[in-house]
Amino acid sequence: MTQSNAPSESLAHLSPQAPRNPAVTVPEHPQWPVLAAGEKAELIAHIRTLMAQQNAVLVAHYYTDGDLQALAEDSGGRVADSLEMARFGTETTAETLIVCGVRFMGETAKILNPEKRVLMPDLAATCSLDEGCPADAFSAFCDAHPDRKVVVYANTSAAVKARSDWVVTSSIALPVVEHLHTQGEKILWAPDKHLGRYVQRVTGADVLLWDGACVVHEEFKGFALERVRRLHPKAAVLVHPESPDEVVDQADVIGSTTQLIRAVVDRPEQEFIVATDAGIFWKMQQLAPGKKLIPAPTAGEGATCESCAHCPWMAMNALQNLAQVLERGDQEIHIPEDIRLRAVTPIQRMLDFARQA
Incomplete structure (x- = not known):
């Protein structure tokens, strides 16, 4: 098994000032109509025509439906994790970015590309980590610990990112925290306590954790x-x-x-x-x-129980509402400019660090 270089005494601890937000409501998995092969091909052709007319490109997360991932790749877009999704938006010349994923991914694309139109199939596709870390409570948490560098996971709102020193994804969290640790910095981490605890175990950094978790x-x-x-x-x-x-x-x-x-x-x-x-x-x-x-199993006593590990918000992305948003343009990401300007700095810091790593 992979071993971490955990110190003898853990320096990761939950803060009593950051209780889990009990208001997170997990939606039911949406039931999209099953399309016959001919219907699906016709819908995909329609989407591709609309994308060409609007100079749009599609970027999809690995957790979205396979049809969306295939369409993104086949149409000159990208299938990626959240770090590569952020990079892709800055590289493409398309005027419209269609982000198939969850809302923080669309917000990140808009933060980095304010001149572009950023659409999502459904703006209600959020994230339990984002929902469980409200900006006002998080800001108070930061104010109570001014001696710590604020490192937030990408699964957070633009307003939370705007209050941070660093934004990280799971692929770059370890090297960023290791870098800060070697500089003698103590870390305030949000929102995922499991990822934060893992990062602490590997790096040995002093990490104060927000009490959040991914429902999946x-x-x-x-x-x-x-x-x-x-x-x-x-x-x-x-x-x-x-x-x-x-x-x-x-x-x-x-x-x-x-x-x-x-x-x-x-x-x-x-x-x-x-x-x-x-x-x-x-x-x-x-x-x-x-x-x-x-x-891997998520429930039940049996060793062969079937996993139900699929994000209900990711499941809100489908070919059907992708076509609808291109037809109507009504699911567009907007971010207040003062928040965007504060949020772009820690995101760009992450991207610059990734280029040098």
Whole structure:
């Protein structure tokens, strides 16, 4: 199993000043009508025509539906994790960015590309981490700890990013915190406590945690994963660090979505138990079609229980409402300029750091 260089005494601790926000409401998974092959082909052709007319490009997260990922790639867009999504928006010459993912991804695209129109299939597609870290409460939390560098995960609102010193994604969190730790900085981390605790264990930094969690990754069960591992003893275990400690501790690979995808391609094992959103399987299967992917269990007592690990907000993206937003243009991201200007600095700091790493 992958080992972290955890110090003998943990320096990651939850703050009593940052209680979990109990108001987060998880939506039901939307039930989009199943399209016949001919209907789907016709709808995709319609979307491509609208995109060409509007000089639009599509960027989709790995957790969205496979049809959207395929369309993004086939139409000159990008399928990526949140770091690469942020980079892509600044590289394309398209006048309109269509972001298939969750709202903070669309906001990040707009922060970095204020001159471009940024659309999403559904602006209500948010994130439990974002919802659980309201800007006013977070600002008060920061004010109470002025001696700490504020590092926020990308899964936060533009207003929370505007209050930060650094924005990080899961793929760059470790090197950024290691960099700050070597400079003697103490860290205030938000919002995901599991990722924050993992980062602390690896870097040894002094980390004060906001008490937040992803509703998808927090449901992975350590005891059930142990049973699945016994059924598949030759399988490598791939875990996203938003997962609980008892799941992370069983991992052969701990990493971001991109890092987990690379592991399936590069590692010699033929079976993989995957503890992250099931949307990632589309890209894994595309790049490594001969390998077996096993969902890590999220519930139940049985060792073979089926995972329900799929973000309900990511599921709000579909071909149907992608076509609608291109027809109507009514799901556009807008950010107050004062917030955008404050938020762009920590995001750009991350991008500049990534180029130099």
